[in-house]
Amino acid sequence: MTLARIYRALLLAGFQQAAQYRIQSLLWMLFAIIRPVIFLAAWIAVAVAQGGDIGGFKVGDFAAYYVCMTFVSQLTMAWNSHEFEWEVNQGRLSAKLLRPLHPLHYSVVENLVFKLNTLPVLGVVLILVSISFGAIYRTQVWHIIAFIPSVILAAALLFMFNWVIATLAFWATRMRTANTLFQRTLFIFAGQIAPIGLMPGWLQAVSYALPFWYMMGAPTEILRGGVTQEQVAQILIGQSVWLAITFVAFQWIWRRGVRAYSAVGA
Amino acid sequence: MSDRVVEVSGLRKIYKVHERQSGLGATVRSLVKRTFKEVQAVAGIDFAIEQGEVVGFLGPNGAGKTTTLKMLSGLLYPTSGTATVLGYTPWDRRDEYLRRMTLLMGNRTQLVWDIPAADSFLVLKEIFQIDDKSYQRRFDDLVELLELGPLIHKPVRQLSLGERMKVEFAAGLLHAPEVVFLDEPTLGLDVSMQVRIRGFVRELNKRTGATVLLTSHYMDDIVALCKRVIVIHHGRLLYDGGLADLAERMAPYKLVAATLRDGAADADLSKYGEIVSRDAGRVTLRVPRAQAADQTARIVGDLGPDLADLTLEDPAIEEVIDRVFSGDHPFGTPEREPVAAR
Numbered sequence: 020m021t022l023a024r025i026y027r028a029l030l031l032a033g034f035q036q037a038a039q040y041r042i043q044s045l046l047w048m049l050f051a052i053i054r055p056v057i058f059l060a061a062w063i064a065v066a067v068a069q070g071g072d073i074g075g076f077k078v079g080d081f082a083a084y085y086v087c088m089t090f091v092s093q094l095t096m097a098w099n100s101h102e103f104e105w106e107v108n109q110g111r112l113s114a115k116l117l118r119p120l121h122p123l124h125y126s127v128v129e130n131l132v133f134k135l136n137t138l139p140v141l142g143v144v145l146i147l148v149s150i151s152f153g154a155i156y157r158t159q160v161w162h163i164i165a166f167i168p169s170v171i172l173a174a175a176l177l178f179m180f181n182w183v184i185a186t187l188a189f190w191a192t193r194m195r196t197a198n199t200l201f202q203r204t205l206f207i208f209a210g211q212i213a214p215i216g217l218m219p220g221w222l223q224a225v226s227y228a229l230p231f232w233y234m235m236g237a238p239t240e241i242l243r244g245g246v247t248q249e250q251v252a253q254i255l256i257g258q259s260v261w262l263a264i265t266f267v268a269f270q271w272i273w274r275r276g277v278r279a280y281s282a283v284g285a
Numbered sequence: 286m287s288d289r290v291v292e293v294s295g296l297r298k299i300y301k302v303h304e305r306q307s308g309l310g311a312t313v314r315s316l317v318k319r320t321f322k323e324v325q326a327v328a329g330i331d332f333a334i335e336q337g338e339v340v341g342f343l344g345p346n347g348a349g350k351t352t353t354l355k356m357l358s359g360l361l362y363p364t365s366g367t368a369t370v371l372g373y374t375p376w377d378r379r380d381e382y383l384r385r386m387t388l389l390m391g392n393r394t395q396l397v398w399d400i401p402a403a404d405s406f407l408v409l410k411e412i413f414q415i416d417d418k419s420y421q422r423r424f425d426d427l428v429e430l431l432e433l434g435p436l437i438h439k440p441v442r443q444l445s446l447g448e449r450m451k452v453e454f455a456a457g458l459l460h461a462p463e464v465v466f467l468d469e470p471t472l473g474l475d476v477s478m479q480v481r482i483r484g485f486v487r488e489l490n491k492r493t494g495a496t497v498l499l500t501s502h503y504m505d506d507i508v509a510l511c512k513r514v515i516v517i518h519h520g521r522l523l524y525d526g527g528l529a530d531l532a533e534r535m536a537p538y539k540l541v542a543a544t545l546r547d548g549a550a551d552a553d554l555s556k557y558g559e560i561v562s563r564d565a566g567r568v569t570l571r572v573p574r575a576q577a578a579d580q581t582a583r584i585v586g587d588l589g590p591d592l593a594d595l596t597l598e599d600p601a602i603e604e605v606i607d608r609v610f611s612g613d614h615p616f617g618t619p620e621r622e623p624v625a626a627r
Binding site (some may be wrong): 021024025027028029031032036037039040113114116117118119120277278280282 | 301355358359361362384387388399404409411412413
C-alpha cells in the first residue's frame with residue numbers, strides 16, 4: 020500500500036534524523052515529567068495533611084494518577100502548531116505543499132519518532148517514580164485493553180486540535196497566543212492540575228462537556244483503573260465524537276487557509 | 286492537438302498588505318485599527334508555452350515573476366484569471382499534477398538537513414510513487430549529470446551552497462517532471478557552478494523534453510538557455526518573443542567600437558553616432574540600427590589607415606533589459622497601481 024510505503028520511508032528518515040538529537044529528545048521528555056511530579060508531590064503533601072485521603076483519593080491513588088497522567092501526556096502530546104507557524108512564516112511549508120502528500124503526514128511521523136525514541140527511558144523513569152511514591156493501581160486487564168483505543172483516540176484528538184490551531188497561522192503572523200491559550204485550557208480541563216473528580220461539580224460538568232479531558236484525563240483514568248466499564252464506553256464515544264468534529268473543522272479551515280497562504284519568502 | 290503545456294489568461298494576484306507608519310502613535314493606532322493596502326503583484330497577464338520550450342521570465346525585483354511561478358505551481362491562488370498546466374488547474378493541487386511538475390527555487394531547501402541527500406531521495410521516491418527501476422535510472426542519470434557522487438552520502442548541512450543547490454536540483458527532478466519552474470536557480474552561486482547548472486538545464490531539456498520556465502537575474506542564464514523571453518514589469522506583460530528580437534525592439538541601436546592608432550587617437554567621431562565612451566584610443570558609438578552598416582562603412586572610408594580595429598555589436602542584453610525596466614523604450618513603463626487603500 021502506497022501510504023504504508025511512504026510512512027516506512029518517512030519513519031526511517033525520521034529515526035536517522037532523531038539520532039542526531041538524542042540528548043535533546045531526552046531532555047524534552049524529562050522536562051515534560053517535571054510538572055506532573057511537582058503536582059504529585061504537592062497533592063501527596065495535602066493528602067497526608069488531611070489524614071491520607073482527599074475525596075476518595077489516597078496517597079497511592081495520587082501517585083498512580085500522576086504516573087499514568089505523565090505516561091498519557093507523553094503519548095498524546097503534539098507540538099506541531101509551533102513548527103507550523105514557523106514553516107508558514109518562513110515559507111518552508113511551500114516545499115511540502117509541492118509534494119503529493121498532505122503536510123499533516125510529516126507531523127504524524129515526527130510525533131511517532133519522538134515518542135518511540137523516548138518511551139523506553141520514560142518507562143524506566145515512571146517505574147522508579149511509581150515505586151518511590153507507592154502508587155496503587157486499580158487496573159484490571161479490561162482497563163488495559165480499553166486503554167489502547169482510548170489513548171490512540173486521545174492522541175489523534177489532541178493532534179488534530181493542534182492542527183486546527185496551527186492552521187490559524189495562515190491568517191495570523193503570530194498565533195502562539197492561541198496555542199498558549201489552548202495549553203492553559205488543557206492544563207485546567209484535561210486533569211493536569213488535579214483529577215477532574217476532585218473539582219467542584221460545575222467544573223466537572225464543564226470538563227466532561229469539553230474535548231480537553233478526553234485528550235489526557237480520560238485515558239489516564241482508564242489506565243489507573245479509576246473508571247467502570249460503562250464510563251469507559253462513554254469515554255470512547257466522547258473521544259470519537261470530538262475527533263470527528265475536530266477533523267471536519269480541520270478540513271474546513273485547511274481548505275480556506277491554503278487559499279490564504281501567501282508563500283512569503285519562498 | 287495543441288502542444289501548449291502552459292496556458293495563462295488574465296492571471297491576476299492582489300496581496301493585502303498591512304500598512305502602518307513608524308512611531309509610537311501609529312503603533313498604538315494600529316492596535317485599534319489596522320490599515321490594509323492592496324498591492325497588485327500580477328496585473329492580468331496572458332501567455333502560453335509549448336511543450337519542450339525553455340522560456341526566460343524576466344523582470345526586476347517585485348515585477349511579479351515569482352508570484353506567477355507560485356500560482357502556476359499551485360502554491361498561490363490567483364485573485365482572478367485562469368491558468369492550465371498540463372491540462373490541470375495548478376491551484377487545485379491535484380496529486381497527479383504535483384507528480385508531473387516541479388518548482389525549484391534557488392537558496393530554498395526542501396531536503397532534510399541532518400541526513401544525507403540519498404536518504405531524502407528515498408523518501409521522495411515513495412512520495413512521488415517512483416518505481417524501483419525508474420528511480421535507479423534517474424538517480425544514476427542525475428548523479429552523473431550533476432556530478433553528485435561525492436556529495437550524495439554527506440548530511441545536507443555539511444554541503445556548500447553550490448553543492449546543496451545541485452542536490453536540491455536532483456531532489457526536485459527525481460520524479461522526471463514534464464514541466465519545470467526554475468526561480469533564480471543560480472542565485473548566489475559562483476561562476477563555475479552557474480555554468481554547470483546552465484549546462485544541466487540544457488541537457489535536461491534535451492534529454493527529457495521537459496518544458497522549462499526560468500527566472501534569473503543573471504542574463505547569462507537567459508542568453509545561454511532561452512530563445513524566447515517573457516518580460517513583465519509591475520505585474521504587466523511588456524514583451525513576449527524571441528530574445529534576439531527583444532534587443533532589436535527595445536534597443537533600436539547598435540554599438541560601433543573603433544580603435545584608433547596613436548596619431549589619430551583624438552579624432553572626432555561624433556558625426557557618425559552618439560559617443561558612449563572614449564578610452565585610450567577606443568571609441569564606442571551608439572548608432573541607429575538602420576544606419577549601422579552605412580556608418581560603419583563611412584568610418585572605414587574616412588579613417589582608413591588611422592583605424593586599428595572596428596567592431597559592430599548588439600548592445601549587451603543587460604543594457605537592453607535595463608532600458609526596458611527604466612521605461613527607456615518604445616512601450617514606456619506601466620504604472621503599478623495600488624488597487625485600493627482602505
